[in-house]
Each structure stands twice: as C-alpha cells, then as structure tokens.
Amino acid sequence: MLSYPATITLSSRTLNHLANRIRGHRQQRGSRWRRLNPGRQALLALAHLRNGDTYTRLAAGFQIGIATAWRYVQEAIALLSTAADDLETAMQRIRRLAYAIVDGTLIPIDRVADQRPYYSGKHKRHGVNVQVLADPAGRLVWASAALPGSTHDLTAARIHGIIDALASADVMTFADKGYQGARGSVRTPFKRRRFRPKLSRRQKTVNRAHATIRARGERAIATLKTWKILIKLRCCPRRATAIVQAILVLHHVEADRYAG
Numbered sequence: 001m002l003s004y005p006a007t008i009t010l011s012s013r014t015l016n017h018l019a020n021r022i023r024g025h026r027q028q029r030g031s032r033w034r035r036l037n038p039g040r041q042a043l044l045a046l047a048h049l050r051n052g053d054t055y056t057r058l059a060a061g062f063q064i065g066i067a068t069a070w071r072y073v074q075e076a077i078a079l080l081s082t083a084a085d086d087l088e089t090a091m092q093r094i095r096r097l098a099y100a101i102v103d104g105t106l107i108p109i110d111r112v113a114d115q116r117p118y119y120s121g122k123h124k125r126h127g128v129n130v131q132v133l134a135d136p137a138g139r140l141v142w143a144s145a146a147l148p149g150s151t152h153d154l155t156a157a158r159i160h161g162i163i164d165a166l167a168s169a170d171v172m173t174f175a176d177k178g179y180q181g182a183r184g185s186v187r188t189p190f191k192r193r194r195f196r197p198k199l200s201r202r203q204k205t206v207n208r209a210h211a212t213i214r215a216r217g218e219r220a221i222a223t224l225k226t227w228k229i230l231i232k233l234r235c236c237p238r239r240a241t242a243i244v245q246a247i248l249v250l251h252h253v254e255a256d257r258y259a260g
Helices: 012-029 038-051 055-062 066-081 087-094 153-159 162-169 201-214 217-224 237-254
Strands: 100-108 125-134 140-143
Touching: 012 038, 012 066, 012 237, 038 055, 038 066, 038 237, 055 066, 066 237, 087 140, 087 162, 100 153, 100 162, 100 201, 100 217, 125 153, 125 217, 125 237, 140 217, 140 237, 153 162, 217 237
Parallel strands: none
Antiparallel strands: 100 125, 125 140
C-alpha cells in the first residue's frame, strides 16, 4: 500500500484545543492505554472533519483498525458538540451587531432509511436543512441543528426559535425570499405576485441593495462547507447535528472567537 503526506488547513491552536478536551475526558474516565495519544486522536478527527478523509484511509494512515478510527472520531465529535453554543448564548453576541443575516443550506447525505422526509424538492437531492446566522461581514456566528431536507427554510427557522429570538432582541435581519412571512425584525425582498406582476423601480432598487447585503451570508455557508465532511455526509442523518455543532466549535476556535 502506498502512502503520502497531507496537510490540514488548520492552526495548531485548534489541534491543541481538541487534544486538551480529549486528554481531560480520558483523565475523567480513568482511561489507561490507548492506541493513539490525545494529540494523534485530535489529528485523526480533524483530518476526517476538515479533509473528509474516510475511516479506511485514516485507519491505514494512523495504523489502527477501521473500527478504532470510527470510535476515536465519534468520541471527538461528541466532546466538541457538547460545548457548542445554543441559540440563547449566540444571541448575546448577535444583539451587539448592527444587523444579522439568516440563511439555510442543504447538506447532502447518502444514507437514508426513509427517503421522503430528507428529499429536498428545491435542490433535487437528499439532505438535511441547517440554518445559519452570520454577522454583517459574513462571518459565521451560529448554525442550527439539522432537520430533514424537505423542511422549508422558514419552517426550520421557526422550529429552532430563530425568528422569535431575533424579534425579541430587536435585531434587524436580512433573509431571502424563502423567509417571506416571517415578520418581526426579518427583512425580505419584494416578490412579484399574480396581482402585481411587475415591481416598481423603487422596489427593484431596494431588492438590489438587499441582495448585496444578504449575499454576505453566503460566505458563512461557504465557511461551514470548507469542512469537507459536509460536502456529502456518509452517515446516518441523526449524526448530522453533532457533526455540525462540533464543526461550529472548531470554527470559533480557529477564528479565535471561542470563549469556552
């Protein structure tokens, strides 16, 4: 079997953060001998999440069994996901913003027992719906739990309590046409209707300005998907939430905005 060196586009700060969490978990459990030390286990998990390396490749590269590689990665994901901010905590930062941007994204999956709930008619593929909140610069602030891909963006935002939280905090929020009817502090572009087939010049101008602002939210989604594991999840959809939350923690550590 051939092997080759590879890099992970993350700083040592992120590696040390995860390694310290693993080390503390082992000490708490009183673990004795492991095939990999905390630093190597952290590197294994980051290679899976950031580079999307499969368990087979990781097992060969780290000279461990496939089952061991899977167990080590799942342990790291569980440790990280428990430290992820909930919406209430994230709102403490969002309240201080001039405005926020909300958007939804579909994360494709390939292992679906019940096909219908996870099929997105909009994207014509199976996946899970994740809602994302971004700041005015397009930086990722928070990501929600995963819902079946057939869930409409506005419905998902309401299920997670995002609309009510933004309204209570009186934070002006920009969103696309999928959030029409959200009301509160959410601003959506003008939309043509049957009884109003054409938009006025003023409405078109407002829509262009709105699109310029909202487009920055696409940066947050792009940032989330720099973690290659999210390009297409090859696991049970029920694991998607833990993976997204783990990545959110690692993203904030890498951006040096993590307070935990």
